[in-house]
Amino acid sequence: MNAPISHPPEIAASLEGATPFMAQYLTAKAGQPDAILFFRMGDFYELFFKDAEVAAAALGITLTKRGKHQGEDIPMAGVPVHAMEGYLARLIRIGHKVAICEQLEDPAEAKKRGGKAVVHRGVVRVVTPGTLTEDSLLDARGANRLAAVAVRKGRAAVAVVELSSGAVDSVACAIEDLGAALAAFRPSEVLVTDRMYSDETTRDALDGSGGVVQALASAIAEPQAARVRVERLYGVSALDGFGAFEEAEVSALGLIAAYLETTQAGKVPALAPPRRLGESGFLAIDPATRASLEIDRTQRGEREGSLLACIDRTVTSGGARALAERIARPLRDPLAINEQLDAVEWLLERRDLRRDLRDALKASSDIARAVGRLALGRGGPRDLAAVRTGLSIAEGVAGLFVGQVDPLTGQPRRIASALDRLTLSPDVSRLKADLIDGLVDEPSHLARDGGYVRPDYRPELDAARTLRDDSRRVVADLEARAVAESGVPFKIKHNAVLGYFLETSAKAAEALLRAGPDSPFIHRQTLAAQVRFTTVELSVLDAKISQAGHRALAIEGETFEGWRRDAARLAQPLQAVAEALAELDAHAALAEWAQEVGATRPIVDDTLTFCVEAGRHPVVEAAVKAGGDPYTPNNARLDGSGQDGPRLAIVTGPNMAGKSTFLRQNALLVILAQAGAFVPARSMRLGVVDRLFSRVGAGDDLARGRSTFMMEMVETAAILTQATPKSFVVLDEIGRGTATYDGLAIAWATAEALHETNRARTLFATHYHELAQLETRLDHVCNLSMVAREWNGELVFLHEAAPGAADRSYGVQVAKLAGVPASVVARARSVLNRLEGEKAAAARLDDLPLFAVAEPEPIRGPSPLETAMRDVDPDALSPREALEILYKLKGLT
Numbered sequence: 001m002n003a004p005i006s007h008p009p010e011i012a013a014s015l016e017g018a019t020p021f022m023a024q025y026l027t028a029k030a031g032q033p034d035a036i037l038f039f040r041m042g043d044f045y046e047l048f049f050k051d052a053e054v055a056a057a058a059l060g061i062t063l064t065k066r067g068k069h070q071g072e073d074i075p076m077a078g079v080p081v082h083a084m085e086g087y088l089a090r091l092i093r094i095g096h097k098v099a100i101c102e103q104l105e106d107p108a109e110a111k112k113r114g115g116k117a118v119v120h121r122g123v124v125r126v127v128t129p130g131t132l133t134e135d136s137l138l139d140a141r142g143a144n145r146l147a148a149v150a151v152r153k154g155r156a157a158v159a160v161v162e163l164s165s166g167a168v169d170s171v172a173c174a175i176e177d178l179g180a181a182l183a184a185f186r187p188s189e190v191l192v193t194d195r196m197y198s199d200e201t202t203r204d205a206l207d208g209s210g211g212v213v214q215a216l217a218s219a220i221a222e223p224q225a226a227r228v229r230v231e232r233l234y235g236v237s238a239l240d241g242f243g244a245f246e247e248a249e250v251s252a253l254g255l256i257a258a259y260l261e262t263t264q265a266g267k268v269p270a271l272a273p274p275r276r277l278g279e280s281g282f283l284a285i286d287p288a289t290r291a292s293l294e295i296d297r298t299q300r301g302e303r304e305g306s307l308l309a310c311i312d313r314t315v316t317s318g319g320a321r322a323l324a325e326r327i328a329r330p331l332r333d334p335l336a337i338n339e340q341l342d343a344v345e346w347l348l349e350r351r352d353l354r355r356d357l358r359d360a361l362k363a364s365s366d367i368a369r370a371v372g373r374l375a376l377g378r379g380g381p382r383d384l385a386a387v388r389t390g391l392s393i394a395e396g397v398a399g400l401f402v403g404q405v406d407p408l409t410g411q412p413r414r415i416a417s418a419l420d421r422l423t424l425s426p427d428v429s430r431l432k433a434d435l436i437d438g439l440v441d442e443p444s445h446l447a448r449d450g451g452y453v454r455p456d457y458r459p460e461l462d463a464a465r466t467l468r469d470d471s472r473r474v475v476a477d478l479e480a481r482a483v484a485e486s487g488v489p490f491k492i493k494h495n496a497v498l499g500y501f502l503e504t505s506a507k508a509a510e511a512l513l514r515a516g517p518d519s520p521f522i523h524r525q526t527l528a529a530q531v532r533f534t535t536v537e538l539s540v541l542d543a544k545i546s547q548a549g550h551r552a553l554a555i556e557g558e559t560f561e562g563w564r565r566d567a568a569r570l571a572q573p574l575q576a577v578a579e580a581l582a583e584l585d586a587h588a589a590l591a592e593w594a595q596e597v598g599a600t601r602p603i604v605d606d607t608l609t610f611c612v613e614a615g616r617h618p619v620v621e622a623a624v625k626a627g628g629d630p631y632t633p634n635n636a637r638l639d640g641s642g643q644d645g646p647r648l649a650i651v652t653g654p655n656m657a658g659k660s661t662f663l664r665q666n667a668l669l670v671i672l673a674q675a676g677a678f679v680p681a682r683s684m685r686l687g688v689v690d691r692l693f694s695r696v697g698a699g700d701d702l703a704r705g706r707s708t709f710m711m712e713m714v715e716t717a718a719i720l721t722q723a724t725p726k727s728f729v730v731l732d733e734i735g736r737g738t739a740t741y742d743g744l745a746i747a748w749a750t751a752e753a754l755h756e757t758n759r760a761r762t763l764f765a766t767h768y769h770e771l772a773q774l775e776t777r778l779d780h781v782c783n784l785s786m787v788a789r790e791w792n793g794e795l796v797f798l799h800e801a802a803p804g805a806a807d808r809s810y811g812v813q814v815a816k817l818a819g820v821p822a823s824v825v826a827r828a829r830s831v832l833n834r835l836e837g838e839k840a841a842a843a844r845l846d847d848l849p850l851f852a853v854a855e856p857e858p859i860r861g862p863s864p865l866e867t868a869m870r871d872v873d874p875d876a877l878s879p880r881e882a883l884e885i886l887y888k889l890k891g892l893t
């Protein structure tokens, strides 16, 4: 499928004077200018020139030289074939592409063409972050996706492929929603045209996705060219059969098709038809919101500590990926959400069934990824075993549900549909039976190792193996006979060059070497201390064994290939089984978690309500409880229509009182509810949310030259332009990063706009207590405050959201709690008193005593402790005296 490689002029020039081997290398490299080329040479992949230097530095491998090219030394580095995956993983992780150039024939074949002939080689695959399929290179609990984005006629699209499951998705959206649409997939790699990459507006969406961005030539995304490529990828003559795609979607799919053509070197992966995900099907969450809510990664990029890690009770990798998907892309349609909730509730009520289901699933394999590899021609016998295990478990799981149907209500739709997919078609059952009959229990990783087909499965294989094994036995007998016949202490050995031979010490061999041509022992090789012989019988046996061995391997290879082809042909029904098992695991896991933490079913409908009673933040609650403290549940009530509660709540309260936790908690409850999960609350009623925005704490984005304040304003702008009356917004300390009045003015105007123009349900936390006045000025605003009390001069946080505005911030007390030196705290307190003494309206920054010279600390004499210490001479003390003094000093404190 690839166009033949033509040499660009610079390579053509550099071929001059190259040895045939170097010419072959340079030609392969010319086709992969931006990848590191792993060039197979026997048991090593060798890297040359710049690639060798880059890899040596990145991998810590030795940089050597090999020969010269155009008068210069050729830098070289190598990695052993058996350890290649580890090196590959490291290069990919730091953002390189790696092209694998394999030997395409046996070196013996090349030799037949003449001593100098070069073994045929070719690039069989280009490994990139988004096209990995190896288990050892992938996170088992997260999907690995390659995405492409395109913009056409004012609309944007994201197309996504997951090579290991063959799933292809496509979403069209408005250009400003591109960031949210892309981030929802959490791609490892994003393809984009170079034109789009240089465009500042789309660049943000790309950078926020977290994937490695690859810019391709813009021509590839031209709709006509793209359409042809996608049709070729699917082997269809018109794309329309899959749905009515927008031009931007076709362009994005075209980028993927082009990239797969080159990276998979023409091996067409088994892809499912592209699924069009309706724009309105999912809760839009932009990258900034995702990061701030720590949905599947913490802000430090770790899984631990995220919402997902906190609630994940899945027992299979497929289930973990399904749950991650559900949390990453919550739904928007109340009907669909309720179907998910039905499934969770049904499994929550059936404790025994859930336990049996989870026990059965625990033994399952990663069938989706195994099928993906088999379909791409990369799988091995162990992947077939994974398919076999997965199919047996599918049958077992289906069996568990028999008799579990309530005759009146039936099963929830999602459960019934998963069970449907677990029913194996006759073809799939046949493959499963074949694998049970023919594949050994624990097969090898690689097909070329052999030994994975069971005895009695193919008579001709048994015959070849018997011949090989019988001959091996005769060889073993031959050693004893040779020793008896010759009186020489022979040992039978084997190596790849000589095959079987008789070996003895040089001394013992002397007599045999002097014997004439009639001796049955034929000399083969003399080493420093040993001499090797053969006999006619041994050579015949050797030939028989190696032929039989080759034949056995060939028959096994053929058997494997047959099964592999079947698995590839049945990739779609097999993936459907994998998907159904994963879904059941995810439903059961959510039920398990709900039971564990006492979560309840949210009521999700089409209203504009948001009403939570006794809600908890799942992650903070777990952390607080682990530290032995109780978590304080909180209520929250908003109503976009303003009838049943405020539209916007201003949340004030001291630092550390739990404002951010309260804000995030409510946003996370929205995510959980719309992901079809139960929520940690006594009750929750939610009018479905279309877009969720959270701006809670932000860091500088210095890489892009943006200060904290600039970042905050960019994100605020996005919220004000995109939030709708169905949206849910949580904003924390807007305007904090600039001068007080600028900040206050921005916060004020933002709150007003959200209330009046966007009309979104909003929780607005602030330290500007002036905003509390909005309650009286706007129709649907209320004040909430996080309660704290001063108790014996200490500040106690109750973490409770109560109606009304906070009277003060207690910032100085928090500074004291944090260990700010007492003199600074005292000084702050005096500044605060003076500030609070001023009339708020008259207070101007210039008037504030901030820059007045700090009052000097009162002069005081030495304390009793200091006086006592002065008299101590540590060098003159015995240990006993030192101890006594220590007690005395302690008594003075």
Ligand SMILES: Nc1ncnc2c1ncn2[C@@H]1O[C@H](COP(=O)(O)OP(=O)(O)OP(=O)(O)O)[C@@H](O)[C@H]1O
Residues within 6 Å of the ligand: 620, 624, 630, 631, 632, 633, 634, 653, 654, 655, 656, 657, 658, 659, 660, 661, 662, 786, 799, 800
């Ligand atoms: N409802 C709660 N129950 C128990 N502990 C809580 C609760 N909410 C918050 N906390 C504890 O209080 C700590 C501070 O909470 P949080 O960061 O939300 O405060 P904050 O008001 O946003 O502070 P700041 O204004 O300084 O950012 C949390 O890390 C958590 O340990």
